[in-house]
Amino acid sequence: MPGPAMQVKAVSAAPRTAAGVKQVPEVTKLIDVSVCIGCKACEVACQEWNDLPVDKIRSGALGTYQTLPDLEYNFWQLIKFNEVERDGRLLWTLTKYQCMHCKDPGCLRACPAPGAIVQYANGIVDFVQENCIGCQFCVTGCPFDVPRVSPTTGKVYKCTLCSDRVSAGLEPACVKACPTNAISFGTRQKMLAQAERRAQQLRADGYATAAVYNPPGVGGTNVIYVLPYGDSPEIYGLPRNPRVTFVNLWKGPLKWLGNTVLFGGILGAVLHYFRFGPHEVNGKGRPEDRGTAQ
Amino acid sequence: MEERREDLVLRYTMAERVVHWVVALTFLYLLLTGLALFWPPFFWLAGLFGGGPVIRVWHPIVGVVFIVALVVMFVMWARDMRFEPEDRTWLQHVREYATGATHAVPESGRFNAGQKLLFYLQFVAGILLLLSGVVLWFPLAFGRGLREASYIVHDLAAIAGMGALIVHIYMGVFVIKGSWEAMTRGSVSRRWAEVHHGRWYRALRGASSGPREWEPLRTPEGMGQG
Numbered sequence: 403m404p405g406p407a408m409q410v411k412a413v414s415a416a417p418r419t420a421a422g423v424k425q426v427p428e429v430t431k432l433i434d435v436s437v438c439i440g441c442k443a444c445e446v447a448c449q450e451w452n453d454l455p456v457d458k459i460r461s462g463a464l465g466t467y468q469t470l471p472d473l474e475y476n477f478w479q480l481i482k483f484n485e486v487e488r489d490g491r492l493l494w495t496l497t498k499y500q501c502m503h504c505k506d507p508g509c510l511r512a513c514p515a516p517g518a519i520v521q522y523a524n525g526i527v528d529f530v531q532e533n534c535i536g537c538q539f540c541v542t543g544c545p546f547d548v549p550r551v552s553p554t555t556g557k558v559y560k561c562t563l564c565s566d567r568v569s570a571g572l573e574p575a576c577v578k579a580c581p582t583n584a585i586s587f588g589t590r591q592k593m594l595a596q597a598e599r600r601a602q603q604l605r606a607d608g609y610a611t612a613a614v615y616n617p618p619g620v621g622g623t624n625v626i627y628v629l630p631y632g633d634s635p636e637i638y639g640l641p642r643n644p645r646v647t648f649v650n651l652w653k654g655p656l657k658w659l660g661n662t663v664l665f666g667g668i669l670g671a672v673l674h675y676f677r678f679g680p681h682e683v684n685g686k687g688r689p690e691d692r693g694t695a696q
Numbered sequence: 697m698e699e700r701r702e703d704l705v706l707r708y709t710m711a712e713r714v715v716h717w718v719v720a721l722t723f724l725y726l727l728l729t730g731l732a733l734f735w736p737p738f739f740w741l742a743g744l745f746g747g748g749p750v751i752r753v754w755h756p757i758v759g760v761v762f763i764v765a766l767v768v769m770f771v772m773w774a775r776d777m778r779f780e781p782e783d784r785t786w787l788q789h790v791r792e793y794a795t796g797a798t799h800a801v802p803e804s805g806r807f808n809a810g811q812k813l814l815f816y817l818q819f820v821a822g823i824l825l826l827l828s829g830v831v832l833w834f835p836l837a838f839g840r841g842l843r844e845a846s847y848i849v850h851d852l853a854a855i856a857g858m859g860a861l862i863v864h865i866y867m868g869v870f871v872i873k874g875s876w877e878a879m880t881r882g883s884v885s886r887r888w889a890e891v892h893h894g895r896w897y898r899a900l901r902g903a904s905s906g907p908r909e910w911e912p913l914r915t916p917e918g919m920g921q922g
Contacts, residue, residue, distance in 0.1 A: 415736035415739055416736065514732070514733040514734070514736060514739060514748075515739070515748050516736060516739055533748075534749075535742075535747075535748030535749045535751075535752045536749055536752050536753075537733060537748075537752045538832075538835045538836075539733075541835045541836065541843075542832075542835050542840070542843040542844060542847065547840070550836075551836075556749060556752075556753075647844070648844035648845075648847050648848060651848055652847055652848065652851060656848065656851045656852070656855070657734075657735055659852075659855055660734060660735065660851065660854075660855045660858070661735075663855050663858055663859040663862075664731075664858060664862075667858070667859055667862035667863070668862060671862060671863075671866040671870070674794075674866070674871075675866075675870055675871070678794075678795055678796045678871075679796070679871075680870060680871050680872075680873050681796060681798065681871050681872055681873065682873040682874075683873065683874060683885065683887050683888045683891045683892070
């Protein structure tokens with residue numbers, strides 16, 4: 403156990419709050435979209451640090467610089483290159499995309515396997531493959547569409563926010579590799595303040611809608627963005643208002659309906675038996691006698 | 697109660713019993729493994745069937761077997777399960793039926809209205825479980841909205857099926873004595889047939905005028921008495 407920052411504070415399929423977790427500052431990664439140049443050094447650093455074999459690049463069909471069409475089980479972060487029209491002009495957005503390390507993670511709440519998804523005291527959400535059963539409930543539980551299943555192991559993988567590096571006091575590999583300081587890493591408080599300052603600066607520079615992307619529908623995220631066009635996160639490939647409504651429905655009313663039917667049904671059957679008992683057909687009586695409960 | 701052979705009539709053929717038990721056992725497996733995934737306090741059920749990764753692989757495959765058997769069962773019993781005017785009367789007396797005052801309940805055909813409702817409920821639930829289950833099986837092949845809706849549909853259909861199953865097992869195993877034998881050995885006593893499915897029994901008796909009176913007309917060719 404490398405220290406209090408990596409103590410587990412929430413576990414999938416288990417009571418939500420672990421006892422005895424020390425209060426440590428949460429860590430946050432800040433991505434300033436306005437200074438990203440799309441060099442993909444972060445992608446390479448991620449592949450290299452995490453020992454992920456570099457897949458064959460398959461961007462040709464898309465006609466973009468994007469390395470792959472989407473995230474994959476062995477490709478945990480991807481610069482999305484989007485071409486959109488905005489105010490009658492072509493806008494080319496470059497958005498680093500990876501796990502958002504939600505404060506209230508939909509993946510963790512949807513996961514049925516005890517201990518397969520954990521949240522550390524410092525806010526990092528990590529998958530524990532030994533406990534993963536491959537059901538992929540997290541794939542739907544994640545409103546950002548991040549987890550990916552490996553066809554060979556049947557387990558699900560995603561960005562770890564380099565929890566191994568962070569636990570040793572280092573910054574994530576992508577942060578270290580970024581040549582333009584588009585990616586920053588530090589305590590959540592510091593990063594939020596830095597992001598807000600940068601958004602303010604952008605607004606002063608004429609990006610009237612520049613904003614920080616830290617969606618409240620998932621309790622905020624420990625990966626936040628500064629978006630020059632903050633009023634339309636969709637153009638960066640980010641959901642406007644990510645929510646996990648179906649998990650709430652499932653873990654709330656449906657759970658109670660299921661329990662009521664199961665335990666109520668069994669209890670009802672037992673009580674009915676006590677009160678009315680079985681219906682036996684004895685002897686060879688005449689049809690007029692039929693149906694007398696014994 | 698020992699019955700003489702001539703007192704017995706065939707209630708379910710060998711084929712009907714096999715299909716019923718394929719549906720029953722696969723559904724039970726699906727229910728128990730599904731509960732393990734539905735609610736963490738039931739995750740221990742996964743251990744009974746080989747652990748989480750194993751049930752993740754087998755739950756959908758067994759589900760396909762369940763659906764195939766369910767469809768066969770539907771076709772097999774569709775005729776006997778058609779609603780008749782008498783079923784309406786039966787349902788009006790369902791309270792008496794449930795409280796043992798069965799003298800007030802009108803006679804049933806081969807299946808009573810309760811059995812018919814259960815049959816259709818399980819069939820509809822099964823189809824919904826299939827449709828939503830395919831989405832959960834291959835989540836990345838479907839859009840987000842459809843996937844999220846499928847969880848809700850899968851859960852609701854499973855809960856409905858579970859409720860129906862509890863009633864069915866309770867009735868078949870504990871309340872209606874003789875049902876278990878009907879669905880395992882295949883036969884019931886004449887008296888049982890007369891009491892529980894009077895119209896069916898009379899039709900049977902009216903139709904079987906051969907010398908071996910215990911052998912009902914409904915026995916299909918090649919099927920034994922069980």
